[in-house]
Structure formats: structure tokens, C-alpha cells
Amino acid sequence: MGSLTPGDRAALLAAGSRVQFNDDDILVMQGDIGDVLYVLTGGMVKISVSAETGTDTMLAVRSRGDLIGEFAVLDGMPRSATVRAVGMVGAVRISAARFAAFTEAHPAALPAIARSLVAKVRSETERHAAERNWGARGRLAQVLYELASGYGEKSDGGEVVIPLPLTQMELGELAGVAVSTTERVLADFRREGIIATGYREVAIRDMACLGDTRFT
Numbered sequence: 001m002g003s004l005t006p007g008d009r010a011a012l013l014a015a016g017s018r019v020q021f022n023d024d025d026i027l028v029m030q031g032d033i034g035d036v037l038y039v040l041t042g043g044m045v046k047i048s049v050s051a052e053t054g055t056d057t058m059l060a061v062r063s064r065g066d067l068i069g070e071f072a073v074l075d076g077m078p079r080s081a082t083v084r085a086v087g088m089v090g091a092v093r094i095s096a097a098r099f100a101a102f103t104e105a106h107p108a109a110l111p112a113i114a115r116s117l118v119a120k121v122r123s124e125t126e127r128h129a130a131e132r133n134w135g136a137r138g139r140l141a142q143v144l145y146e147l148a149s150g151y152g153e154k155s156d157g158g159e160v161v162i163p164l165p166l167t168q169m170e171l172g173e174l175a176g177v178a179v180s181t182t183e184r185v186l187a188d189f190r191r192e193g194i195i196a197t198g199y200r201e202v203a204i205r206d207m208a209c210l211g212d213t214r215f216t
Contacts, residue, residue, distance in 0.1 A: 001039060001065040003112040012039060012109070015102045016094035021085040027068055030082040034072020035096050040064050043089030044164050049081050058173040059124070061086075061164055063151050067116060073099060074117075086165060131176045134216070139175040140185050141213035144195065148204045160207055165200040189213075 001009055016039070021027060027038055030050055040062060047060045059081060062068055072079045073096045094102070103110055123146060131139065144162070152160035166174075172182035189195045194210055196203045204210055 003115065004109055008106045008109040008112075011106055012094070012102055013041075013092050015098045016092040019091055019093045021089040021091065023085055023087050025085045025089070027083040027085065027089075027091070028072075028079050028081075030079050032072075032079045034069060034076070034079055036093050037067060037069040037073045037096070037099060038091040038093055040066050040068060041090040041092060044086045045083050045089060046086055046170070047081050047083050056082075058170060060120075060174070061147070061166065063164060067113070070099075070113070070117070127174075127176075134214075136175070136177045136181045137185050137188070138214055138216045139177055140171065140182060141189075141210050141216070143171060143175045144189075144202065144204065145207070145210050145214055147202075148207060148210070152204065155203065159196065159203040159205050161201065161203045163201075166202075167200060171202075 001012075004012065018041070019038075021043075027045060028034075042064055044061055044063045045068060046058055047062065048056045048058045050056050062083075068083055068091070069079070071077075103113070126142065134142070147162045147164060147166075148160045151164060152162055155161050168182050168186060169179045171186075172179045175182070177185070186195070186197060189210075190197060192209075194204070194206050194213070196205055
């Protein structure tokens with residue numbers, strides 16, 4: 001949403017209706033038909049995929065300003081993942097027909113939407129490459145770097161705070177790293193002065209170092 005012009009942003013929000021979700025409510029379900037998408041206006045959601053065994057794997061998180069469910073709306077295929085609310089979540093629900101009308105009336109918004117889609121695909125591709133080529137340290141650094149770059153807020157002390165209530169287990173799931181290894185690597189990052197952690201909060205103290213660590 002931040003890459004749209006004020007006029008296009010207002011028009012997109014006006015194309016739908018405001019809705020609210022409670023903690024653990026489902027916005028979209030894997031396998032369903034994609035007849036609506038959402039613009040997140042507040043809160044955070046988790047995106048996960050269920051295997052035939054019933055095991056859920058968290059793939060990503062999204063927060064204020066992100067589009068949710070646009071892939072299935074655009075290509076007409078079933079939903080590829082499930083999206084659940086983390087705490088209270090505000091959103092604007094837009095039907096496929098209203099979204100199509102918006103893009104026709106506001107063609108200048110299409111490049112911004114396309115860049116958003118490409119960024120998501122690129123991030124997923126980089127994550128898969130990291131799982132094959134990097135160790136746990138590099139994979140966790142990659143996840144923290146992405147979260148800080150996409151959602152981080154600069155504090156008065158110069159740290160970049162990630163305002164997303166993620167547990168160490170969830171960070172490990174995003175990186176494809178076991179929780180025990182996640183705890184050890186995060187402890188190393190703290191000791192090296194790269195990050196500081198609190199209850200469901202991570203502050204990046206050295207973005208440059210974290211960026212270099214991604215490739216180790």
C-alpha cells in the first residue's frame with residue numbers, strides 16, 4: 001500500500017468493506033476458491049501450508065499494508081496456503097470483481113501491485129535457496145533481515161525494532177531451523193551485539209552485520 005499514490009490507495013480501500021478478525025481466525029483457507037482478497041490495515045497474520053500428514057509449516061508473516069489472497073484472485077487457482085490472524089487484525093475485504101474493476105480504473109497501480117507480487121516470489125525463492133545452501137546461522141539472519149527491512153521501525157536509540165509478536169519457535173519455522181538451534185543462534189547474535197530480544201520482540205542493533213551474516 002505504501003507504494004501506491006494517495007489516490008490509488010484511497011480507491012483500493014474504498015473498493016471493499018472493513019472487517020475485523022480475532023486471534024486465530026482464518027482469513028483464507030488452503031484449497032478454497034479465491035473469490036476475495038484482503039488489504040491488511042492493522043495487526044499481523046501468519047501464512048502456513050498443511051501437508052497431507054496434517055503438519056503445518058509457517059511460510060511467512062504479513063502486516064499492515066500488505067495484500068493477502070491476491071494470488072488466487074489473479075490466477076483463478078485454489079488457495080495455496082492458509083492465513084490466520086495473530087491477535088486482533090483489521091482488514092478491507094475486496095471481491096475479485098471489485099478488484100478487477102479497481103485495476104481497470106486505476107492502471108497506474110498495476111506496476112506497484114506487480115512489484116509486490118514479485119517481491120513475495122523473490123523472497124520465497126531466496127528462502128528456498130538459503131535452506132539448501134546456508135547453515136542455520138545464515139538462514140535465521142536472512143529471516144531477521146527480511147522482517148527488519150519489511151516491517152522494522154527505527155527506535156530513538158538507532159535500533160530497528162521488529163514490531164511483530166513472533167516466538168523463537170515461529171522464527172525457526174520461517175527459517176526452517178529447529179527450535180533448539182534457533183535458541184542457540186539467537187543467543188549468539190545477542191552475545192555478538194547484533195540483536196537484542198525481549199518478550200516476542202527483536203531489535204536489530206547492527207543491520208549491516210546482520211546483512212553480511214545472511215550469506216554465512
